[in-house]
């Protein structure tokens with residue numbers, strides 16, 4: 245499908261100032277060292293955590309940098325080994341959690357570390373296995389990690405990335421996955437813990453697989469997912485759309501899709517469309533973003549990229565009893581930006597026609613989210629209807645976001661009250 249793109253129409257309504265370059269300001273990156281020697285987290289509020297664990301050099305930091313910081317995959321060759329837990333706040337629209345990158349060489353289940361503190365509030369534990377290496381030791385460590393973490397917190401979702409599969413043949417990938425799954429299942433059965441569920445993904449930072457895996461992992465943590473899926477289903481059925489993805493623009497993670505089956509090709513082509521639009525924005529919008537001097541360009545220099553990686557942060561401990569006063573104001577900022585964007589109706593949109601008669605149609609929902617639809621050309625002839633339905637969809641998404649934001653705030657306030665009462 246990817247080689248059928250012959251008729252590229254320039255974006256019908258790409259407004260660079262309101263569009264993509266500005267979005268990269270919205271990526272709030274925070275790498276902190278707020279985990280003390282014994283594993284205590286001095287900043288944590290009550291965001292779900294995603295833990296990246298696995299043996300040394302399995303690829304944990306590379307995954308974190310490529311997916312969340314837009315590091316080019318080849319640059320990960322120069323990453324140094326992680327020596328203590330690296331935390332990063334990821335706060336974007338419906339995605340709101342912390343990623344913790346663990347050093348591979350330390351056993352955090354030893355008594356020197358407070359495992360309740362580390363694993364008590366975890367949403368997902370991602371265990372990374374280097375598939376290009378001898379993985380027997382990694383499988384043993386996976387078993388030890390899963391069983392130990394489960395004893396601390398049985399609500400953790402366990403995800404296994406069989407990683408670095410870019411160098412492997414398709415047959416070898418399948419055999420490796422089957423072998424790892426079998427060994428792990430046997431070990432869990434021997435420990436009478438076969439009820440623990442693990443999900444497996446074949447991944448590489450050099451293709452879409454890592455984004456697809458993270459999309460599935462992160463969707464499990466998005467409480468609004470059923471609502472978002474319903475909205476997408478309604479949009480698709482009323483507009484003749486075959487498939488629709490709601491993407492987080494910076495990470496290219498799709499946070500929801502309609503309930504028709506996801507095929508890798510449709511995901512890849514939609515994800516590539518984001519890159520195409522960003523490239524076009526960089527060509528036609530660079531002057532604008534350079535002149536206002538605010539936004540580093542994604543296709544720009546290394547300095548741009550590092551500016552992006554260290555761009556506005558949620559400053560830990562900058563207020564609030566739980567140390568997330570910054571995140572609170574960030575949420576407000578996002579909310580007000582979203583409503584401003586609704587007011588000025590200044591979303592980017594773009595259309596790509598494929599030779600097989602399909603049309604890819606992109607609409608910016610707000611500065612953080614884009615909707616990408618695949619539909620047949622006949623269905624696109626009624627694009628007035630599609631645009632009207634999209635406006636309804638956009639308003640509904642804004643409502644859901646406002647509702648979830650209010651709910652998070654009141655939960656945070658409740659949690660703070662509980663902490664205050666306990667400390668009295």
Ligand SMILES: Nc1nc2c(ncn2[C@@H]2O[C@H](COP(=O)(O)OP(=O)(O)OP(=O)(O)O)[C@@H](O)[C@H]2O)c(=O)[nH]1
Pocket residue numbers: 298299300301302303304305306307317319320321322323324325326327346347348349407408409410411447448449450
């Ligand atoms: N071929 C290939 N190499 C990868 C991939 N992901 C990471 N690597 C390489 O694996 C090496 C180790 O990656 P890191 O991210 O530093 O590994 P780590 O697990 O964080 O290591 P520690 O910090 O020591 O625990 C680097 O040279 C990466 O370039 C992948 O998908 N494919």
